[in-house]
Amino acid sequence: MTKQLIVRGAPQEYELKTKAWESLAFHLERRKINNVLIIHGKDSWEAVKPHFPKLSISQNFHYYGGQCTDKAAEDFASLCINKEFDGIIAVGGGKVADLAKFTAYKAQLPIIILPTLAATCAAYTPLSVIYDEKDVMVRYDIFPKATDLVLIDPEIILHSPKELMVAGIGDTLAKWYEASAILSQLDTLPIEVQVAQFAAKKCHDILLQESIAALEAMENKKINQSFIDVVETNILLAGMVGGFGDEYGRTAGAHSIHDAMTVLPDSHEQLHGNKVAYGILVQLMIENKQPKIMSLLPFYHQLDLPTSLSDLQLELTESDYQAVAERACAPEETIHLMKEHITPALIIEKMKGLEKFTTD
Structure with missing residues (x-):
């Protein structure tokens, strides 16, 4: 690559x-x-x-x-x-x-x-x-x-809306999963990419460990260290992943799913980060990493991040699924940086599989 x-x-x-x-x-x-x-x-x-x-x-x-x-x-x-x-x-x-x-x-x-x-x-x-x-x-x-x-x-x-911070957490959490999908294919990581990988892993670790305390700070209107850490993770650390990794660290499957969902007018009511958070789970389904999904679900539920289309207030028809899948597979989309061979049929299969996996 x-x-x-x-x-x-x-x-x-x-x-x-x-x-x-x-x-x-x-x-x-x-x-x-x-x-x-x-x-x-x-x-x-x-x-x-x-x-x-x-x-x-x-x-x-x-x-x-x-x-x-x-x-x-x-x-x-x-x-x-x-x-x-x-x-x-x-x-x-x-x-x-x-x-x-x-x-x-x-x-x-x-x-x-x-x-x-x-x-x-x-x-x-x-x-x-x-x-x-x-x-x-x-x-x-x-x-x-x-x-x-x-x-x-x-x-x-x-004093900003808490739901926007939650969406930022969902967007930033994707940095680790998307970077990992790309970097796992490389035999040697240039120093720049190692910095991106470090930042992506820090995004994952800080968010899983400190998000609850950071959101409590917003509820109490009193700054704590976790709040500062999560703010800087969402802005600075997240920016470093693409800043140092460029195409090796910017986006992969999760953001392609987000991009594709924008073809659905009903999705425009949903926050960017919430759609990316859903996209993380679709990407993990594509990678056949259901155990990772299971490990993330408690965190998603604590923050009220979406784990299904219904959580996004979306009900897709077959033509909707097809439109999203085809847009996600557009030649310029970064989902093709994943090692799997991505097709519209695969995306539809995995989106429907996620619905069954998270709602059963």
């Missing part, structure tokens, strides 16, 4: 501390940024707006629009040119970060991210997942430049 291996290890600067956002003006001044576009979410922005620091520079605030699409990035890039912005700040979750990074790449501007959630590693990684206007995942684009700065205030994330 010979795949691309370019290291994109980290943002240029990354800081996690209470009241980290208050240093934003300092970081902008260091970068000579004086006229910024601030792209933000909707509900998250209403929640964190009182915490956004007062800046003495020119600011232009815009709601991101709900999705990361080619058109949205083009529109925002044009706005950057027309308004002569010299920097972009993203305040929100994964899709906000992805759209801001995509816009920054098109406009060739520095990008600063202030995450309001720990639901994905989007704040850390130099790539964006692109959707079409119907919310169907199209592709992901990798950029040749890292994010300039990530500022994480754990107090902000502590």
Whole structure:
């Protein structure tokens, strides 16, 4: 197996501390940024707006629009040119970060991210997942430049919706299972890939050991070390897996199943990480690793992660199964990095097998 291996290890600067956002003006001044576009979410922005620091520079605030699409990035890039912005700040979750990074790449501007959630590693990684206007995942684009700065205030994330942290745990747990499916085929691991493997295993171990305590911190609105560890696992460690492993460590079966499920309009109501968590179980079925599924089920049940289509409020027809399976088997999908020969028929068999395995 010979795949691309370019290291994109980290943002240029990354800081996690209470009241980290208050240093934003300092970081902008260091970068000579004086006229910024601030792209933000909707509900998250209403929640964190009182915490956004007062800046003495020119600011232009815009709601991101709900999705990361080619058109949205083009529109925002044009706005950057027309308004002569010299920097972009993203305040929100994964899709906000992805759209801001995509816009920054098109406009060739520095990008600063202030995450309001720990639901994905989007704040850390130099790539964006692109959707079409119907919310169907199209592709992901990798950029040749890292994010300039990530500022994480754990107090902000502590007060975010707990279900989004749970979804982030589901998304990040996939790092170990997807990386393992790829790396198990290699006789020799380059040093870069060894770093990715280490990060993926740490994702698995920390989440299984500390997620319950981290979620208790969110319920109690009081930070503990487990909460910090899980936040950094979902953002930093998860980003390191693909950052150091590139195509050897980014995604395999679980994310391909997620991507494929976006062809079902009813799936758009479900969080990204929940669909990835379900995809982990489908991938393990494909690998015939039912004992691993059994070992994961108690953890899934504790966190209320989905173990079946019914848990995702989905009821698939035969044509739905076929559409998902064919999309999962598209030539560009990373499910083909697994050692098994993947066909639509196999995916349908394993998805139906998972339903029987987890609901009997």
